[in-house]
Amino acid sequence: MDSLEGKTAIITGAARGQGAAEARLFVAEGANVVLTDVNVEGAALAAELGERAHFMVHDVADAAAWKAVVAATIGRFSRLDILVNNAGVYRPAPLRDTDEALWDLHYRVNQLGVFLGMRSVLDAMVVSGGGSIINVSSNAGMKNVGGMFAYATSKWAVRGMSKLAATELAPSKIRVNSIHPGLIDTPMLGANDAERMKMFEAMIPLGRVGSVDEVSRLVTFLASDSASYITGAEITIDGGIG
Amino acid sequence: MARLAGRIALITGGARGIGRATAELFAAEGARVIATDVGEPSPAFTDPNITFSHLDVASESDWKSVVAGIIVNHGSIDILVNNAGIGGSQAVIDREALVDWNRVVAVNQTGVFLGMREVIPHMRARRRGSIVNFSSIWGISAVAGAAAYHATKGAVRHLTKNAAVTYATDGIRVNSIHPGIVATPMVLDEQPKSVSDAVIAATPMKRMAQPRELAYGCLFLASDESSFVTGAELVIDGGYLAQ
Numbered sequence: 001m002d003s004l005e006g007k008t009a010i011i012t013g014a015a016r017g018q019g020a021a022e023a024r025l026f027v028a029e030g031a032n033v034v035l036t037d038v039n040v041e042g043a044a045l046a047a048e049l050g051e052r053a054h055f056m057v058h059d060v061a062d063a064a065a066w067k068a069v070v071a072a073t074i075g076r077f078s079r080l081d082i083l084v085n086n087a088g089v090y091r092p093a094p095l096r097d098t099d100e101a102l103w104d105l106h107y108r109v110n111q112l113g114v115f116l117g118m119r120s121v122l123d124a125m126v127v128s129g130g131g132s133i134i135n136v137s138s139n140a141g142m143k144n145v146g147g148m149f150a151y152a153t154s155k156w157a158v159r160g161m162s163k164l165a166a167t168e169l170a171p172s173k174i175r176v177n178s179i180h181p182g183l184i185d186t187p188m189l190g191a192n193d194a195e196r197m198k199m200f201e202a203m204i205p206l207g208r209v210g211s212v213d214e215v216s217r218l219v220t221f222l223a224s225d226s227a228s229y230i231t232g233a234e235i236t237i238d239g240g241i242g
Numbered sequence: 243m244a245r246l247a248g249r250i251a252l253i254t255g256g257a258r259g260i261g262r263a264t265a266e267l268f269a270a271e272g273a274r275v276i277a278t279d280v281g282e283p284s285p286a287f288t289d290p291n292i293t294f295s296h297l298d299v300a301s302e303s304d305w306k307s308v309v310a311g312i313i314v315n316h317g318s319i320d321i322l323v324n325n326a327g328i329g330g331s332q333a334v335i336d337r338e339a340l341v342d343w344n345r346v347v348a349v350n351q352t353g354v355f356l357g358m359r360e361v362i363p364h365m366r367a368r369r370r371g372s373i374v375n376f377s378s379i380w381g382i383s384a385v386a387g388a389a390a391y392h393a394t395k396g397a398v399r400h401l402t403k404n405a406a407v408t409y410a411t412d413g414i415r416v417n418s419i420h421p422g423i424v425a426t427p428m429v430l431d432e433q434p435k436s437v438s439d440a441v442i443a444a445t446p447m448k449r450m451a452q453p454r455e456l457a458y459g460c461l462f463l464a465s466d467e468s469s470f471v472t473g474a475e476l477v478i479d480g481g482y483l484a485q
Binding site: 235 | 245406407410411415422446447448451452455456458459461462467468469470471472473474475476477478479480481482483484485
């Protein structure tokens, strides 16, 4: 794997699933990691990962909470090089069945959270000499995937924001890329009913769902200096659906 | 840690530029590399894990003999990097001679087809393989001129997706890389400096890539680290296409 030696990262939604796998791999590759989540289970994971991991309860839609997370990161590890905007919610419903609360939930976590995260880390990354931001969009942010109106909308927004940020932040030596996972074996998959899962699986040319470890390796690559000329890119990791 | 330990990799256009950087990186990561090109590498490779073979990617018979030789000597091919490419005349459509058009198609497009056709049966037999095809930012977006280059790089982009979907269940992954401007002989020696300067000015990072920065992307796609990535487009362009 590409080394993250000497780098410090913030990973949101790190208590379980994909975020937890990213935190494990980042620590294994030498990074310091601040794991954040609304779910306090993240504390146990951080404790298990040891000295180079630190957990904070964090609602990504709360600007003040972001301030505290960045301040704590600098306080503990003295620098900030990587942000993985991984936190997300997925409650699939078509437009007709999407009420304001469901819309708002997806907007706040998946979209507002990514925006606040990018804005909050800028100054600290500039002081550290640059950085890498990885925003987790989705296959549903690349194409028209029905039955998940609010989710897909938020993931299209993440894709667009990543490009806008990439060009704006290139002079500051901050790279911004989006990744677009297809079906990955996370707790989120449980939100699909059996019929939808069957339909999804049949769509994957590779014939299987992906693992959180596979996504973590892509995120590690983008976070590392090996990806030094990659910014504004959108990278699918979906077994060939895209 | 060797990320390609024991893998057999065939890299076209391996004498210089991105292909050479990729060959050297792959060998450093434990792969046995067969670097091919139409011209000898200068200076010669020093890494004992890199062997040079002559291969004109537009030649069906060259492909057959090089791949057969690799199978005889190494037993398999795990990785194919279709990197060889030419800029050609760079002409606009109404000034392009058919002979020039055909040459660019032969190298950039038919070469990728021939390479995959020759290697895929060996990968399928072992249910393992990763193919990386070099397209370009001009396979996704366009500027005026260089019609044949655009056309062939667009073809590579889409042929890659077709191959990815076709061979997914055979354990073969196929992805494309889309470089922006890279400090290679093709750009530094063959492209007018005014053109290169204009592309750099239009690139958010305001610089060219070094060949090594492409090689790292190629390494990720060639290795098992990208095991769920197929049919993907890896754009390595300093932000050019994001605008």
